Amino acid sequence: MPGFTFLSFHGGQRRMAGLGFGHLLCVRPMKRWKFLLTIVFLVPLTLHAGSQDLARTSKGHLVTRVRIAGFGEQWFVVDTGASESALYAHARLRMGLPAEPGSEIEMHGAGGSQKVRRYRLPSLSVAGMSADRLLVSGLPKGIQHGRDVTGVLGRDVFGRYLVEFDLSANRFGLYNPGELPSSRRGWNAVPIRLMPRVGLVMLDVMLDGARVTAVLDTGARKTFVNWRAAHAAGVSAQPRRDAAKTAGGATQHAVRYSLCTFDVIAIGSTRFRPSELAISDLPVFAPIGMDQAPAMIVGLDLLGDRRFVIDYPGRRLLIER
Numbered sequence: 001m002p003g004f005t006f007l008s009f010h011g012g013q014r015r016m017a018g019l020g021f022g023h024l025l026c027v028r029p030m031k032r033w034k035f036l037l038t039i040v041f042l043v044p045l046t047l048h049a050g051s052q053d054l055a056r057t058s059k060g061h062l063v064t065r066v067r068i069a070g071f072g073e074q075w076f077v078v079d080t081g082a083s084e085s086a087l088y089a090h091a092r093l094r095m096g097l098p099a100e101p102g103s104e105i106e107m108h109g110a111g112g113s114q115k116v117r118r119y120r121l122p123s124l125s126v127a128g129m130s131a132d133r134l135l136v137s138g139l140p141k142g143i144q145h146g147r148d149v150t151g152v153l154g155r156d157v158f159g160r161y162l163v164e165f166d167l168s169a170n171r172f173g174l175y176n177p178g179e180l181p182s183s184r185r186g187w188n189a190v191p192i193r194l195m196p197r198v199g200l201v202m203l204d205v206m207l208d209g210a211r212v213t214a215v216l217d218t219g220a221r222k223t224f225v226n227w228r229a230a231h232a233a234g235v236s237a238q239p240r241r242d243a244a245k246t247a248g249g250a251t252q253h254a255v256r257y258s259l260c261t262f263d264v265i266a267i268g269s270t271r272f273r274p275s276e277l278a279i280s281d282l283p284v285f286a287p288i289g290m291d292q293a294p295a296m297i298v299g300l301d302l303l304g305d306r307r308f309v310i311d312y313p314g315r316r317l318l319i320e321r
Contacts, residue, residue, distance in 0.1 A: 050127045050128030050129075050173065050174065051127060051171050051172065051173035051174075051181075052064060052065065052126070052127050052171070052172055052173070053065070053170060053172070054078070054166070054167075054170045054171055054172040055075075056170075057075075057145055057146045057148075057149060058146065059145065059146060059221075060221045060300065061145045061146070061149070061221065062077060062078045062079075062165070062167075062218055062219075062300065063075045063076060063077050063078065063145075063149060064076060064078055064126065064127070064153070064172045065126070066124050066150075066153060067124060067125045068121065068122050068123075068124045068150075069122040069123045070122050071095055071122070074150035074151070075146075075148055075149045075150060076126075076149070076151050076152060076153040077145050077149060077151070077152045077153065078153050078165075078172060078218055079152050079153060079218055079219030080155065080163070080200075080201055080217055080218045080219070080310060081200065081215065081216075081218065081219045081220060081297070082153075082155065082219060083154055083155045083156065083159075083198045083199050083200065084136065084137055084154050084155075085121070085134055085137075085151060085152055085153055085154040085156055085157055086137040086138070086139050086151050086152040087119060087121065087136055087137075087139065087150065087151040087152075088139050088143065088144045088145075088150065088151055089138065089140065089141040089142075089143075089144075090144065090147070091151055092138055097119045097120070097121070098119075099117035099118065099119060099138065100117065100118050100120055100135065103117050103118040103119075103135075104116070104117050116137060116138050116139075116140060117138050118135050118136065118137055118138060119135070119136055119137075119138050120133055120135055120136075121133065121134045121135075124157075126153065126157065126174070127172060127173055128174060129157070129158070129161065129174050131156075131157055134156060136151065139151075139152075152219065155199045155312075158174055158312075159199055159312050160312060160313065161174040161175055161176065161177070161313075162174070162175040162176070162177070162179065162309050162311045162312070162313070162314075163175075163310045163312065164308075164309045165218060165303075165307070165308055165309075165310075167300075167303060167304065167305045168305040169307070175309075177313040177314070178313075178314075180309065180311070180318070181309065183320050183321075185320055185321040186320070187309070187318035187319065187321065188268050188270045188318070188319045188320075188321055189268070189316050189317070190203060190204075190267055190268035190316065190317050190319070191203070191315060191316055191317075192310070192316055192317050194315065195215075195288065198288070199312075200215050200216075200217075200288065201215065201216040201310055201317070202214065202215055202216075203216060203267060203317055204267075205265065205266070205267055205296055205298065206264065206265070206266040206267075207229060207232075207233045207264070207265055207294075207296065208233035208234055208262050208263060208264050209233065209234075209264065210229065210232035210233040210234075210294060211294070212232070212294040212295065212296045213293060213294065213295055213296070214295070214296035215288070215290070215295075215297050215298065216298050216310070216317070217297050217298060218299075218300065220298075220299035220300065221299055221300050221301060222277075222278050222299050222301055223275070223277045223296070223297060223298055223299040223301055223302040224257075224277065224278045224279070224280060224296065224299070225277055225279055225295070225296045226279070226280070226281050226282065226285055226290070226291070226294065226295045226296070227279060227280075228292075228293060228294045229279075229294035229295055229296055230258075230260065230279045232294045235260050235279065255280055255282060255283070256280065257278045257280035258278070258279040259276050259278055259279070260276065260279060261274055261277075262274065262275060262276075262277055265302065267298075267317070267319065268317075268319070270319045270321075272302055272304075273304075275301065275302055277302070282297075284297075306320065307319075307320040308320065
């Protein structure tokens with residue numbers, strides 16, 4: 001389960017990518033995991049909307065088909081933790097896309113930094129929406145979610161819409177502002193905030209009685225909390241100096257983590273089953289300003305098979321009852 005984090009702040013030309021994950025002991029023996037954590041940061045788009053199939057790769061990433069002019073349908077990861085869409089190195093090579101002149105920027109990883117280029121993607125369409133010639137990031141060689149996956153679909157594509165994820169029926173939808181899809185069971189609505197400049201979806205989660213600020217990241221297969229959140233929820237841990245394990249990432253850097261079970265997890269009036277979550281002060285928390293308070297990244301493991309809609313224009317998250 002390769003893991004990487006990718007940040008870009010276009011104003012300051014600052015980026016981060018490439019985190020691996022190591023281990024820490026939290027009350028119980030560790031399971032050894034690798035996982036994807038994506039938080040990426042970009043631009044606008046256009047029109048119409050609809051619904052289409054959502055699938056999972058063999059590694060558990062959510063993907064949908066995107067039609068790219070001249071290249072037909074391609075699989076893209078659907079990632080609310082990415083403000084900028086991106087292409088993998090093997091896809092850029094296959095498509096023969098040249099780097100944009102003067103587009104080289106510095107990418108900062110947990111263990112170092114490297115320069116990356118940006119690429120002009122031909123016009124694309126997905127779920128009835130179209131975008132013309134997006135400027136996307138070129139992910140470093142070695143980062144990919146599978147041989148058949150071309151890239152990452154970020155908020156620059158869907159951030160003007162109501163975005164539906166039906167993890168039970170395997171559907172992905174884009175709807176114009178005010179066009180909430182119907183539900184026989186109804187929706188539980190909670191307010192969200194969009195992180196300044198990068199547009200990540202932020203919301204409050206109750207974690208064993210502690211209020212934690214979270215980012216909703218459909219590109220992350222594993223949910224993380226930082227140690228401030230864990231301590232606020234009553235967790236104590238005994239660190240163990242294991243050899244760090246390296247997961248896939250731009251810098252191949254290792255981060256130690258613990259696994260602990262939290263019994264009461266809720267978003268608004270929606271309660272989740274007791275879940276084993278990863279605890280780590282991930283480097284990504286600092287550049288997004290979440291390292292000085294209880295913080296969390298909500299991934300697919302916690303969301304399970306739920307149906308939910310992110311209403312970007314209305315600043316709310318709707319979870320089906």
